Amino acid sequence: MEKLIKLLRQNARLSNEELAVMLGVSADEVKEMIAKLEADGIIKGYSAIIDESEYDPNSVFAMIELGVTPQSQSGYEDIARQIASYDEVASVRLMSGTYDILVEVIGANIREVSHFVSQRLATIDAVQSTATHFVLKAYKDNGIIIDGEEKDERSWICP
Amino acid sequence: MIDYEKVLNGRIKSTKPSGIRKYFDMAETMEGVISLGVGEPDFKTPWVVRQEAVNILDKGKTNYTANSGLLELRKEIALYLKNKIDTDYDPKNEIIVTVGGSEAIDLAIRCIVEPGDEVLVCEPSFVCYKPIAELSGAKVVSLETRAEDDFRLTAEALKEKISDRTKLLILPFPNNPTGAIMTRKDLEEIAEVLKDTNIAVISDEIYSELTYGEKHCSLAQIEGMRERTVIVDGFSKAFAMTGWRLGFLAAPKPITEQMLKLHQYAIMSSPTVSQYAAITALRQCSADIVKMRDEYNMRRRYLVDAFNRMGLECFTPKGAFYVFPSIKSTGLTSEEFCEKLILEKRVAVVPGNAFGDCGEGYIRVSYAYSIAHLKEAIKRIGEFLEERNKVS
Numbered sequence: 001m002e003k004l005i006k007l008l009r010q011n012a013r014l015s016n017e018e019l020a021v022m023l024g025v026s027a028d029e030v031k032e033m034i035a036k037l038e039a040d041g042i043i044k045g046y047s048a049i050i051d052e053s054e055y056d057p058n059s060v061f062a063m064i065e066l067g068v069t070p071q072s073q074s075g076y077e078d079i080a081r082q083i084a085s086y087d088e089v090a091s092v093r094l095m096s097g098t099y100d101i102l103v104e105v106i107g108a109n110i111r112e113v114s115h116f117v118s119q120r121l122a123t124i125d126a127v128q129s130t131a132t133h134f135v136l137k138a139y140k141d142n143g144i145i146i147d148g149e150e151k152d153e154r155s156w157i158c159p
Numbered sequence: 160m161i162d163y164e165k166v167l168n169g170r171i172k173s174t175k176p177s178g179i180r181k182y183f184d185m186a187e188t189m190e191g192v193i194s195l196g197v198g199e200p201d202f203k204t205p206w207v208v209r210q211e212a213v214n215i216l217d218k219g220k221t222n223y224t225a226n227s228g229l230l231e232l233r234k235e236i237a238l239y240l241k242n243k244i245d246t247d248y249d250p251k252n253e254i255i256v257t258v259g260g261s262e263a264i265d266l267a268i269r270c271i272v273e274p275g276d277e278v279l280v281c282e283p284s285f286v287c288y289k290p291i292a293e294l295s296g297a298k299v300v301s302l303e304t305r306a307e308d309d310f311r312l313t314a315e316a317l318k319e320k321i322s323d324r325t326k327l328l329i330l331p332f333p334n335n336p337t338g339a340i341m342t343r344k345d346l347e348e349i350a351e352v353l354k355d356t357n358i359a360v361i362s363d364e365i366y367s368e369l370t371y372g373e374k375h376c377s378l379a380q381i382e383g384m385r386e387r388t389v390i391v392d393g394f395s396k397a398f399a400m401t402g403w404r405l406g407f408l409a410a411p412k413p414i415t416e417q418m419l420k421l422h423q424y425a426i427m428s429s430p431t432v433s434q435y436a437a438i439t440a441l442r443q444c445s446a447d448i449v450k451m452r453d454e455y456n457m458r459r460r461y462l463v464d465a466f467n468r469m470g471l472e473c474f475t476p477k478g479a480f481y482v483f484p485s486i487k488s489t490g491l492t493s494e495e496f497c498e499k500l501i502l503e504k505r506v507a508v509v510p511g512n513a514f515g516d517c518g519e520g521y522i523r524v525s526y527a528y529s530i531a532h533l534k535e536a537i538k539r540i541g542e543f544l545e546e547r548n549k550v551s
Contacts, residue, residue: 003453011531021464022457022530156186156507157179157196159286159335159514 004033005042009143012046049144052106053137060107060134061090064117065099067129076100079126088116099131110134174290178513182497186507194507195536198335200399200480201527202454204440205447208398211439212432221431226423227415228256228407229434235441236407240392243367244377246385248409255415255422256429256437260365260393260406262422265291267361267389267408268327270418272297276326281312282515283483284331285363289515297326303517306474306485310339314348321352327359330378333366336514336523337483338459338476343376350381359414360388365406366479368397368448371456373477379409386411389418394433396479397448398440403433455480458526458533465537466524469544480527483511487520489547496522503546504539 003023007014016034020027037043052059066083070076076094083103084092091104103121107113113132122130138146179196186192203209227233233250240248248254257263264287272278274296280288282301289299300320304310312330330349332341341349353360360378367375379388393406408418459476466473466484473484486496493510500506511521526533 003457007457007530014530018461022461024460152194152201154197154199154201155183156192156194157183157509158198159177159179159509 001033001037004030005037008034008043049142049146051138051146056108058109060110060113061138062105062107062113062117062135063133064103064105064121065095065129065131065133066101066103066121066127068100069126069128070100071126079124082124083121086116086120088113088120099129170294170296174293177286179286179509182501182507182509185498185501189501189505192501192505192507193532193536193539195524195526195528195533196507196509197525197527198481199401199527200396200451201529202399202451204398204400204403204436205444207443208400208436208440212436215432215435220435224256224428224431224434226428227252227254227419228429229431229438232256232434232438232441233407235438236409239441240390240409243375244380244390246377246379246409249412252412253409253415255408255419256434257393257406257408257422258426258429259395259401259404260363260391261287262426262429263391263393263406263408264288264361264363266418266421267391267410268292268329269295270414270421271327271359271361271389273326275324277322277324279317279320279325279328279358280515281329281331281334283310283334283336283511283518283521284329284514285335286514288329288331288361292327292329298324300325301515301517302328303515304334304337304339305517306472309474310334310337310483311341311345312349313345314352317349317352321356321358325356325358327361328353329361329363331363333364333370333375333478335366335479336481336509336511336518336521337474338479338481339474340370340373340476340478341376341378342373343381346376346378346381346384349378350384353387354383358387360384361391362388363391365391365393366396367392369452369455369480370478371452371459375478389414394437394440398437398444399447399451400433400437400440403430403436405429405433405437455526458528458530461530462524462526462533462537465533469537469541471544480525482524482526483518483521484524485521489544493519493522500540500543504543506536506539506543 016027016030020030068079080092088105090106093102095102105113117132233254236254237248237250268291272292272295276297278292278297278299279302280299282303292299302316362378379385389410394400462482463473463475471484473482476482493512497510509523511518
């Protein structure tokens with residue numbers, strides 16, 4: 001299981017047959033293991049890792065720190081879920097430390113992201129403060145090098 | 160004017176340069192070549208080892224060490240060998256720290272072999288044994304290993320080639336380029352042949368940490384064999400430390416005593432920073448070895464399966480980081496195959512005959528590369544084979 005997850009993390013597009021060969025089990029077993037991981041809610045989905053700056057140089061990726069007043073019944077849950085339901089939001093995490101919730105947002109341009117923060121996030125009653133950090137450049141994402149992949153400096157051929 | 164013809168050593172002049180140079184030159188001048196040709200790990204040296212080297216430099220520990228290496232390192236090596244092959248070597252006088260496994264091989268051969276001696280070399284194998292033995296004036300006798308024996312040395316093949324002049328056997332397992340290993344049982348059969356002879360053995364165990372499914376066994380572990388065995392081992396493959404140039408020899412004192420003289424005159428002592436770093440490698444990096452081995456193992460399975468699927472019959476290697484598929488079904492020689500593959504598909508592999516004549520009909524493919532890299536190379540080799548089938 002552990003090795004399967006490691007392989008899928010690196011490349012979720014490996015076929016069951018390829019995974020089976022590498023793990024020394026049958027393709028059916030791989031299929032079963034993946035089905036179980038999905039059913040148990042361990043694997044939540046599969047997505048591509050996109051170099052946003054290559055894909056759309058105008059797009060903007062921002063990390064927004066929110067200071068939030070916990071609600072009497074639900075604490076942070078309802079607010080976090082509400083934020084997570086917005087399409088613009090890539091991730092929502094409850095954090096320890098000087099702020100409470102970290103939101104990752106992707107927008108077509110700076111104005112769109114600013115608008116989203118001021119109109120949608122800052123207006124939530126429980127949100128006390130926001131601090132928006134725009135990402136200047138990504139080097140690594142989800143374990144994949146985005147920029148600055150090291151060149152293989154080994155000799156082409158050696159005995 | 161100086162006459163180089165007369166000045167230079169005749170034996171070195173008649174030594175052939177390594178057969179793979181040609182492909183190296185080809186690969187270097189082309190765009191978009193992907194290589195499966197290297198013989199060194201793609202992993203970085205574990206961080207703690209690199210950090211220790213920085214610390215040692217900071218402290219300015221940059222003098223020579225004792226000729227045979229730092230005693231502290233030799234003690235760690237003795238412990239390591241005890242754990243790995245359950246054999247005792249005295250750190251004081253049975254271990255020499257060398258400049259890579261390469262120097263260890265050179266020392267061992269030169270200290271044993273004299274003109275007129277015969278040296279038995281398992282083939283296919285690493286390229287350096289034969290030229291070094293020949294430089295010492297020995298006659299090299301090939302012990303051909305075959306796919307049908309899983310590229311192991313058999314007792315019969317050994318017996319057949321032993322003569323009154325046989326001085327030394329070179330036993331390189333886990334093997335580069337075939338990936339073959341020798342099991343304890345195989346070694347016991349070899350020991351049976353050797354036991355009443357006066358033949359020494361160089362057991363090149365540089366790949367001994369990289370075996371899959373079976374733990375490495377050394378000839379020195381077989382009863383009565385330690386006394387005649389010189390173990391060559393090192394840090395390059397196990398700890399991904401090729402560029403640190405650090406290896407070691409372990410052998411009975413009467414042998415190391417002689418080898419130490421040569422090492423002392425030719426080398427003085429192995430690189431000091433590397434030696435300190437190697438202590439850290441031995442103390443702290445066994446988990447790194449396991450991680451690397453697991454990763455190699457996945458790639459190994461992937462390649463064996465891929466080659467067999469493509470119709471290039473491939474023996475399942477149990478050691479090192481190479482597969483050695485047969486290309487006989489293509490009707491090409493090893494060199495033709497490699498040349499066409501690099502010209503047409505820009506994939507560099509090494510022809511099997513670079514590792515001895517009996518490697519003809521095979522290619523060596525290294526899996527010291529990421530899965531993504533291997534997949535791309537396999538795709539290209541698949542296209543290459545398909546296009547050839549269409550033509551013929």
